[in-house]
Amino acid sequence: MFTNILGSLRATTSRTCGLSRSIRNCSSVCRKNALDLTAKSRSLHTLKPSLVLTYSRLRPFIKVPGQRNLFIQTQETPNPNCIKFIPGCEVLPEGTIDFPNIRAAQEAPLAKALFRTPGVVGVFFGTDFVTVTKVDDDSVDWMVVKAEVLATITDFLASGLPIVNEGFELSSNATEIYDDDDDTVQYIKELLDTKIRPTVQEDGGDILYVGFDADSGVLKLKMQGACTGCPSSSVTLKAGVQNMMQFYIPEVKRVEQVEDEEEELSKSVFNEVEMEIQTRPKPT
Structure with a gap:
């Protein structure tokens, strides 16, 4: 009888130990799941503030109903x-x-919309690209401006509106050869159109023919788009354009850049307004 009791006690103890191990295992699994959930929660909490910026970055790749994918x-x-x-x-x-x-963008709806972006001071259109110039101020972050510009271009192209109104004059005739052009001017325009302008347009700008003085040998050109105000524009003009012109056309002695007074005035006024806004005391 004593032996039977001892066997029962041993069996009970064994079941108790097994139950205890099961409880410990369940507890370990629960703790692991709790840690996983906490980590996932923290990850989602970390990602949440970047949702707006992520949407702005992905917006150009979103498919608009009735439109093809915009990239x-x-x-x-x-x-x-x-x-x-x-x-x-x-x-x-x-x-x-x-x-x-x-003011120059009144007949170009897309350019007009881009100028509404804070910090944008210039817009330039090519056949398959748009160059946007921001104010020369380190406090204006390109990340913010770029997101706004991408959203504006995406929404505008999806709207189906014309980029420029009908009848707007393009600068394709900047190197057009006229009957009264002498041989030297014809060579200059041809060289600009075939060798120089395509390269400059790859960098988001353009160079236009303004005039040539045969007596002094001075060729006047106007730089546009990304070439305007570029730190390396003088190097491009002298080391690039001038050397090529002098190599092919010895009559060209010097190349000079021409700037519109209206452009310089508008940039100066814009910079003054931006400076006034930044220095204006904030309301308490």
Whole structure:
């Protein structure tokens, strides 16, 4: 009888130990699941503040109902204040258009919309790209401006509105050869159109023929888009354009850049307004 009791006690003890081990295992699993849930919660909490920025970055890749997929690439230019936006569709049928200020963009709905972006001071259209220039101020962050510009271009292209109004004059005739052009001017325009302008347009800008003085040998050109205000524009003009012109056309002795007084005035006024806004005391 004593042996039977002892066997029962041993069996009970064994079941108790097994139950205890099961409880410990369940407890360990619960703790592991709790840690996993906590980690996931923290991860979601960390990601939450970046949802708006992520949407802004992905917006150019969103498919708009009734439209094809929009894929807008961005490309840096030699000018740190300019970025080239490539929407993957035709912007202009030919030529280029420069908008140095919002007044010049009254007949170009897309350019007018881009000028509403804080910090944007210039817009330039090529056949398949848009170059945007921001104010030369370190406090204006390209990350913020770029997101706004991408959203504006995406929404505008999805709307189906014309990029420029019908009848708007393009700069494709900047190197057009006229009957009264002498041989030297014809050579200059041909060299600009075939060798120089395509390279400059790859960097988001353009160079236009303004005039040539045969007596002094001075060739006057106008730089647009990313070339305007670029720190390396003088090097491009002298070491690049001037050397090529002198190599092929010995009559060219010097190349000079021409700037519109209206463009310089608009930039000066914009910079003054920006400075006044920044120095204005904040309301308490």
